[in-house]
Amino acid sequence: MAAATFKTLPLSTSPNSPSTLQALREQLDRLESESLLRRRRVVNSPCLTEVNSEGASLLSFASNDYLGLAAHPVLAESAAEGAKRWGVGSGASHLVSGHTAVHEALEQALASFVGCDAALVFSTGYLANIAVMPALLGRNGEIFADRLNHASLVDGALLSRATVHRYAHNDTTALEKLLAASTARDKLIVSDGVFSMDGDVAPLGELLSLAERHDAWLLIDDAHGFGVLGPQGRGSIASAGLRSDRLIHMATLGKAAGVSGAFIAGTRTVMDWLLQKSRPYIFTTAMPPMLAHVLLHALALIEDADDRRHALMQRIAQLRRGLPGKLLPSTTAIQPLLVGDNAAALQLSAALRENGIWVPAIRPPTVPAGTARLRISLSAAHTEDQVARLVAALVQHSEAAT
Numbered sequence: 542m543a544a545a546t547f548k549t550l551p552l553s554t555s556p557n558s559p560s561t562l563q564a565l566r567e568q569l570d571r572l573e574s575e576s577l578l579r580r581r582r583v584v585n586s587p588c589l590t591e592v593n594s595e596g597a598s599l600l601s602f603a604s605n606d607y608l609g610l611a612a613h614p615v616l617a618e619s620a621a622e623g624a625k626r627w628g629v630g631s632g633a634s635h636l637v638s639g640h641t642a643v644h645e646a647l648e649q650a651l652a653s654f655v656g657c658d659a660a661l662v663f664s665t666g667y668l669a670n671i672a673v674m675p676a677l678l679g680r681n682g683e684i685f686a687d688r689l690n691h692a693s694l695v696d697g698a699l700l701s702r703a704t705v706h707r708y709a710h711n712d713t714t715a716l717e718k719l720l721a722a723s724t725a726r727d728k729l730i731v732s733d734g735v736f737s738m739d740g741d742v743a744p745l746g747e748l749l750s751l752a753e754r755h756d757a758w759l760l761i762d763d764a765h766g767f768g769v770l771g772p773q774g775r776g777s778i779a780s781a782g783l784r785s786d787r788l789i790h791m792a793t794l795g796k797a798a799g800v801s802g803a804f805i806a807g808t809r810t811v812m813d814w815l816l817q818k819s820r821p822y823i824f825t826t827a828m829p830p831m832l833a834h835v836l837l838h839a840l841a842l843i844e845d846a847d848d849r850r851h852a853l854m855q856r857i858a859q860l861r862r863g864l865p866g867k868l869l870p871s872t873t874a875i876q877p878l879l880v881g882d883n884a885a886a887l888q889l890s891a892a893l894r895e896n897g898i899w900v901p902a903i904r905p906p907t908v909p910a911g912t913a914r915l916r917i918s919l920s921a922a923h924t925e926d927q928v929a930r931l932v933a934a935l936v937q938h939s940e941a942a943t
């Protein structure tokens with residue numbers, strides 16, 4: 542076998558290894574000493590509220606599976622059916638030969654679900670977020686971005702090479718000043734709809750009126766609102782009752798939808814333009830058609846999931862009642878408990894783990910320095926008893942800390 546001729550290179554710091562290897566090791570050690578080293582936990586079960594991880598059975602408040610669809614038997618069945626009908630791979634990018642009838646149907650269903658003319662599907666939300674700004678703006682454009690926007694929006698703005706102005710979180714007065722001072726022809730305002738690490742909702746109506754007044758695009762990332770907020774889970778934009786040709790919707794399909802992928806929706810003209818110019822749509826393999834097949838079923842479940850959304854809202858209210866004054870002001874499934882110090886956040890997360898509860902500690906650079914937190918995320922699949930267990934554990938640990 543030819544494979545036998547490949548030798549594994551030793552990982553070492555022998556005199557032949559590059560000096561940069563040593564530098565990397567030192568930087569990793571420094572991250573660890575500052576409680577900033579990240580590590581993965583291996584999970585040995587489907588994404589449910591009770592998971593098995595590294596030998597422990599844990600009650601999880603760590604996923605974005607807000608409606609409890611990620612391991613839904615109907616969707617697992619649909620995946621098997623999708624693989625039988627479509628195979629497992631698309632074989633090519635959308636513009637070459639990978640755009641199947643089921644991708645087409647999914648794009649149409651998503652567009653009509655959020656009330657837009659057209660939509661394009663992407664393999665991940667990260668790709669969708671680096672797709673729009675570089676296609677709509679060039680070097681002479683200006684982007685106005687909320688300071689707490691998701692990293693993928695930060696990267697999308699950078700890739701566009703436009704000038705980026707970051708405004709204080711949800712501060713529409715600061716945003717208006719920046720817009721008034723701008724001389725650019727091409728302008729775009731960009732914001733999370735629901736902020737991923739704070740759980741609060743952007744002032745969408747005000748953002749849209751500013752966009753209209755200053756002739757700017759408005760790009761809203763609804764990763765955490767889609768499926769959860771608005772009538773039938775149509776998202777934060779529908780919840781605010783907004784419609785506009787200058788509004789560009791983005792949402793992910795790996796959170797409330799329980800699968801994987803993302804989409805951009807808007808007017809036909811903007812989608813036609815993205816199809817020509819958007820590199821993360823053009824130069825990548827189309828998502829497996831079997832996933833598009835599952836996503837059509839997930840969308841139908843979302844539309845029909847008022848009971849799940851109701852259960853989720855009840856769990857949110859229960860958690861907030863149990864921990865008065867301790868959580869950041871959020872009405873969504875993301876309920877952060879601000880700790881501040883990195884090591885203290887890790888310790889609290891570890892203490893909960895000892896009690897069989899998984900709540901991740903979120904540290905910089907995901908959140909600003911000095912604002913490390915526990916990010917509790919709730920799901921419609923959590924029971925009242927499970928939330929009560931979390932409340933009791935947090936009350937016990939915060940009493941121990943004071």
Ligand SMILES: *Cc1c(COP(=O)(O)O)cnc(C)c1O
Nearest residue numbers: 665666667691693737764793795
């Ligand atoms: C998760 C997330 C993304 C990225 O989506 P993926 O599909 O996971 O790549 C983008 N924006 C926000 C606000 C997110 O929370």
